Amino acid sequence: MKRFGSLMLAGLMLAWTPVVRAADAGPYAPATLAVAREIQERALAGSGAFDFVESLTVRVGPRMAGTPAARAGHDWAMARFKELGLANVRVEPFTVEGWERGLESAAILSPAPQHLHVTALGYSVATPADGVTGAIARFDTLDDLLSAPDGSLEGKIAFVDKKMARLQDGGGYGQAVVARGRGPSEAARKGALALLIRSIGTDSHRFPHTGTTRYSPDVAAIPAAALSNPDADQLNRLLALGGPVTVRLTLASQAMGPLSDANVMGEIRGRELPEEIVVIAAHLDSWDLGTGALDDGAGVGIVLAAARILKSLPQPPRRTIRFILFGAEELGLVGARAYAAARAGGPSGSKERHQIGTEADFGAGPVITFNADVRPEARPVIDAIGRALSPLGIVPGRGPSSGGPDIGPLATAFGMATAGLGLDGTDYFDYHHTADDTLDKVDPRKLDQSVAAFASFAWLAAESPVGFSPVERTRE
Template sequence: MKRFGFLLATGVALLALGGPAFAADAPVLPPAAVKTATDIQGKALAGSGAFGFVESLTVRVGPRLAGSPAAKLSHQWAEARFKELGLTNIKVEPFTVDGWERGLEMASITKPVAHHLHVNALGHSVTTPPEGIEAPIVRFDTLEDLEAAPEGSLKGKIAFVDKKMSRLQDGGGYGEAVGVRGKGPEAAARKGAVALLIRSIGTDSHRFPHTGITRYAEGVTAIPAGALSNPDADQLNRVLALGQPVSIKLVLSSQAMGTLNDANVLAEIKGRELPDEIVVIGAHLDSWDLGTGALDDGAGVGIVLATAKILKSLPQAPRRTVRFVLFGAEEVGLVGAEAYAKQHAAELPKHQVGTEADFGAGPVITFNANVRPEAKPVITAIGKILAPLGIVPGRGPSSGGPDIGPMTAEGVASAGLGLDGTDYFDYHHTADDTLDKVDPKKLDQAVAAYASFVWLAAESPVAFGPVDKKDH
């Protein structure tokens, strides 16, 4: 990417000038802290080691479905990495999760012509009968159109929602499209449907369906739900355009596994002056089971561990404690994040700020934060220090990341380092989420951004929170 290469080269040149070049622009931060931040960026850009962590996780563990044996193996892997880095207060904090396992997945058009379709069950989908379901299909443009269908109009039929996702650099198209994945099965069942198919929530044109968690409402019949790859959704539309009744056969043998154990894995670098005040950087360990979870969220795990490696190598510890959190069971509904917020409720008022890397492998292109008014000048100063990396101010409020949400709901400040998501949803939740999609240099830039931010947040002369809950 030419723009990234130019900005990266510019950033390296500016870094070579050293800390004092930034000090005049950032008087609200201690000059020594600014100098260290530029050193951190230089180290990361020269080779952060993040890619090696991603490779190790995806090769030694592989896909990590919440509650599975592989998830437990990932906890052991993370604990070992934290020990190797020399971190302290390492903990594996357990919680429970509803387990689920994918099984046989097949779909085909049976009338008026025969076509095989690529399909994946949505996460926690119920199973079809062993022989499958064969039924007429009814197409809807959007979830809202499905919800507006007459009562009973889908009795004995399969609903198909054809909502397309827009490709946007910040991933904003995802939020506009993903509602059908969570609410679609309930809406279809209320109208009498025997199953639901959706167009994949993704931006690619490959025959890799995109999975993801779905929901079932109490008191509503749970029906099987799957996602077609985008090319297969297109083919289904072409057959529908023939103007003849269309039937589909669907076989999904996924099953619930009951209550299973999962965990968050934590470690710290204890603060030298304010050890009870905490800066959190996180990512999630779990992944869907189709690929190896390299982008979602192995890359984030690599960013967190490389940040820990760099901060641990510094001559002195940060002023505040930095806590590194690898959350479990994010993909199935932020279960680990909710568990963390509950288990650490008493110390949340001491959490100064939280940020998460969970949007691919970089580069970071935007920065924003939600902090109390007294800390906004510090955020502005940090933004200037991040600018040579090609990072510009982000628009809108900062959530900090999905797993930070339960903390921000309790008033913890948040910072968003927005990763470039232009092609992220080509691979998200698919079998194509593999290590070859991770660019080590872009990942190094992301580490430079996250690590220097975390350092400066820990060194800030003012506290970032608490933030009024209504501001989140």
């Protein structure tokens, strides 16, 4: 088995080794593409990204927004940026509404008493100290819950049982996650005591998946929790017997009020167009259940390792590359919104222009697709970047790209172009937002390929002979 594993790894390295191709260089000078190839080769030889992820998850651990651990993460990130010799290293504070999980439990009381594995959804209100008890009212989807008659869930616990599809690009997440965001308020409108949802994940482990929910101000908030997928299956088996199934849910979560959090950033100043910004981002915070190794410690490692390689080049790029580690992404893109709000419209006297941005927030990789949403004049540049990334096994992605969750507020505020370096998410949602999101799930070799992709993209974007923004977008 060891011999077979070594051969597999060697094959993987060969598949990701960049080769010099005689393809049309497009708008780039051959020397610029040669630097991109050098960046890729250096990253594949060992980027050191895994060491950053290990340091963050071991020395800091979980980094829930607004907590002392989050502040320790800011200090850790500041120290790493300064060690890399980046310019304008800084912390930009903002305020976030804090939330604490507390104790949580659930159990089937009848017809067959047994423990259930649950976790509170972010911002869920608490139950009374002795919990809430009610018969389960099951719904296949959120739409089915919406169709329930008003008042039909009085005294019951609603259960939305939407399963998430396993897709390489994570596309099943958007179809299932609406139950987490809207479900509690919609269940409350029907009179429910509480809401349980099947975990938004693709695993079959007894690790429930948390994630933020939002309450509508026009209805009383009810407790909300996610049930592990095997426990959701068990609940279904009992419901299939035909009689009522009674569950008790106990949550001790609580709002913590306004707390301080921050974005941490540093940059390589452009040699010719320093006021034009290329953004390479990840988010520094994590949920409290695991150590946030995949979500988003891996992204942090990619950003820092890319910064190290780019900083070591003989000359800086034409444009400024800004490396941003956003805070409080998990609680609603709070850091990204604060960053955008602070710069929307351009501060008085500022010439700063955000040209293009991307975020690593989908695990360790490898990167498998590339696409971008740019102004038409920049399409030849994007095509050339795609060709430069292809030796890494990266193919064109479908449709335009949002660039990543934290990039959205920047794109809206600045008309900034966005680039998507799509990571392989086949098993990402096995661990997402669970206690199982730990360092052992991160593959160093896949992480190196991701660094090769993000770093060479950043170099080529910063060297582009044309600007990428502004992008005309239709607002819905």
